[in-house]
Amino acid sequence: MKKSILFFFLIGMFVQLSASNEQNLLTKAANLDQLKQMLAMNQEWVSYPAYSNRSAWIKLLGENGEIMIRDGEGYLSYEWQVVRATDYLDYKRTGNRNTMQEPYFENQRAFSALVLAELAEGEGRFLDQIIDGVFVNCEMTSWVLSAHFKISAKKEKNHFPDVKENLIGLYSSQTGAMLSWTYYFLHDEFDKVNPLISERLRSELQKRILDPYMNMNYWWTALPPFQDERLNVNNWNPWCNANVLQCYMLLENDRDKLAQAVYRSMRSVDQFINANKDGACDEGPKYWGVAAGKMYDYLSLLEKLTDGQISLFNKPEIKSMAEYVYRANVGNDWVVNFADASAKLQGNPYLIYSFGRAVESDDMMHFAAYLKERNPENSIVNSRDIDRTLRSALISGELEATEPKFNVPAYSWYPETEYCFMSDDQGSFVAAKGGDNNENHNHNDVGSFIYYSNSLPIIMDTGVGSYTAKTFGPQRYSIWTMQSNYHNVPLINGVSQHAGADFKAMNTAFDKENMRFTTNIVNAYPKEAKVKSWKRSYNLKNGTLIIDDLYVLEKTIEPNQINFMTWGDVNLDVPGKVIIKVKNETVELRYDKKKLKATIETIELEEKKLSQVWGDAIYRLSLNAKMLETEGNYQYSIRKVK
Structure with a gap:
């Protein structure tokens, strides 16, 4: 009995010591009550023009607008694909995840291209296809990939969507963010066609993203009861949290509800930052863009939502995580590729420049220009990610004016x-x-x-x-x-x-x-x-x-x-x-x-x-x-x- 008491005492002490060593940079920046007062409500934080402001869109996008319109034109006659029940079943039967993923991803690529093209052109030419895409997504039983079905207790299911369960994973959250931006920009245009379109879309986002985020626990949050995940938290954490945060910021206009969701995300992303003290991305440079890069997306959004009152970009830990992508690059698109990473990687110059600008890393900004010079066809369009695409448009001119330079650190x-x-x-x-x-x-x-x-x-x-x-x-x-x-x-x-x-x-x-x-x-x-x-x-x-x-x-x-x-x-x-x-x-x-x-x-x-x-x-x-x-x-x- 005494040994058992001593064992649990030591375990408790270990947990307390571990918790005391955690930096928790986000939740130390503001508690829930303080956060509530910082929030910019009713999407006042959005720095992009309203859909109807044509002159502002032309000014923002410049020549990039033509690229976006051409991309969208390629999908004007796109045949929306049905992800069949047997496509999901194939993962369990053969281990092939592409059977389900390929039609799903192609639909999402088409959808994001159409939305961006409509924002660039603003003449309604792409609207019917977008409405069909909204309907296709709303009719899907789940936005989760066949390979990603897990219940909150971390036990694998049969990799088949369950209408009674709305899980949040990498791509379901990404789809949620993409559709939330669509709702924000185009719901008035949808209402001119039929108000039920916007109503259905808003309802599905509530059911699939907003409600489950607050009412279910997920292993990737590294929050109770998944404290053990803090030891090995990975890119799912910032990726999912950044996407969910976009959904809440674009859809939720109740101050209390928004504050609670944002604070929950801050507690969760703190665990990712706590687990990455030295800055290295142990998942490899290929994953940097959806690990530290997604953390940047999250922190950038949070900074906007709080009018700069919560910002971590001056923290050395964040700068170290940012610069890993530059330091793990060897030159000529070759990278250090430990773990599940390809040895060749072009990298996203717009993301790298933006992150480098935020943490005041001249090396990263010059490196981004070097990448852009090596691959000049690299456009601002980030497939299936509307927010990254639009943020890239904001800094496109700065990147073009930056001297290309890459010096390998000693x-x-x-x-x-x-x-x-x-x-x-x-x-x-x-x-x-x-x-x-x-x-x-x-x-x-x-x-x-x-x-x-x-x-x-x-x-x-x-x-x-x-x-x-x-x-x-x-x-x-x-x-x-x-x-x-x-x-x-x-x-x-x-x-x-x-x-x-x-x-x-x-x-x-x-x-x-x-x-x-x-x-x-x-x-x-x-x-x-x-x-x-x-x-x-x-x-x-x-x-x-x-x-x-x-x-x-x-x-x-x-x-x-x-x-x-x-x-x-x-x-x-x-x-x-x-x-x-x-x-x-x-x-x-x-x-x-x-x-x-x-x-x-x-x-x-x-x-x-x-x-x-x-x-x-x-x-x-x-x-x-x-x-x-x-x-x-x-x-x-x-x-x-x-």
Whole structure:
């Protein structure tokens, strides 16, 4: 009995200490009563013109208006698609989520393009198609994707919409925000046709977004009873909250109800900010735009709603989260792609510029201009996101007038996420990580690294293929791209890393004076590996990356195998030296031929998502130990061949 009391006392103390360490920047900025007095009511916060103010729209959009009109014209004869019952069922039957998603997303792309075109032109030419789109959305049983059906207790359902349950997920909330803007701008025009159109739309938004947000608990809020989600809160939190906030700001004109909903969202987004203290996006740069980027959307909206009285853009934590997208960029659209991220990413220059402007980061604003210069066809239109598109229009001229410039930082160190990026003046860039194997969109890759020469990845992280039911189910680590065997880490005694929070790095550190990153990856492996210590270090010096593995084993079972993922042309003809040629870059990897023997495995890429980045095949280069020793060290060096 006494032990039980002591246990619960300690747990309580832990929760209290954890709570006391939380910053809660939003709720510390205002309590509910204070917030209530700050609110700009009746959509007075909206900075965009009324639909009928044609001259203001022409001034706001300029040439971008013509782009929006052309986009909308492509959907004037669009045939609205029905998302069938069997489309939902296909996810459970085959694991294919695209069967349901593709017609749903195409409808939403068409709808947002039509609404934006009507705002740009203002002649009613797109109105009938928009009304049909409103009707199609209102007639859907649910706006949630087949892959995203979960009840509040986090138990998976059968991935089929339930008319009795209105869940809020990534895309249901996004659809809600898109339709809320449509209601705000066009409900008077709808009423001229038939008042029942606006009435139905407003009713569905109340039923699907406003009411359930206040009356149900969702895991992504990280609010009671889901406090445990605070430890691993992900991009769902700011994405959903930003979308729901738009719905409330555009639809709710009761001060008390609006204040309660906004304050609930502040409590929730605080958990995302609390969980991202060092600024790194552990879901990868691909997710930055819908993680930190969605947090920016949320904070920007909240700042408008409170007339600037609640603003976090002067906080260093927010600036650090903003600048990750710039610091994780290597150049020429190549990015550091740990976790479920593609190695190539163009990025949204308008979002990056806006966020950089808000946190006063000149580097981000110049980087945004650099991205725009590289991809001049990148328009302000953000598919399915009306608010981002219109905000992009507001800063479009500023972005065009900004000098394009991108300078790779000498280093970036994220001590909590345990990401380290190092570069030199000879074109080398190294990204290394410690961390754990329970990160958001995790791959088993504790201690892995990526090496770039003149922005081009040579030793690479493959990334992830198309999402299926297996990707986020119990079979996730049966997928080869998720396994440590296909990352740049050792196979110890024939054993690979395991998934879970307990499988993590220890004693991770970065010495910026000597450009040296160190970590002990012993705990990333299960007991079967019989490893006592495996200290790995990365040292970038004079254009050469030196990697050291210092190990101690309990016993030897199988030869250790050190893996490197690569592509291009790989030559193993000379023992002790591997020549890797990728496009115009040639790199030499040296190793101790007395201790190790090099072999290579070809991996054919059947996944389009991977092959469009790497081509038809990549390689796993393995350095295999020639001797079984309980302790020792391996050293490898990588440098560009001049």
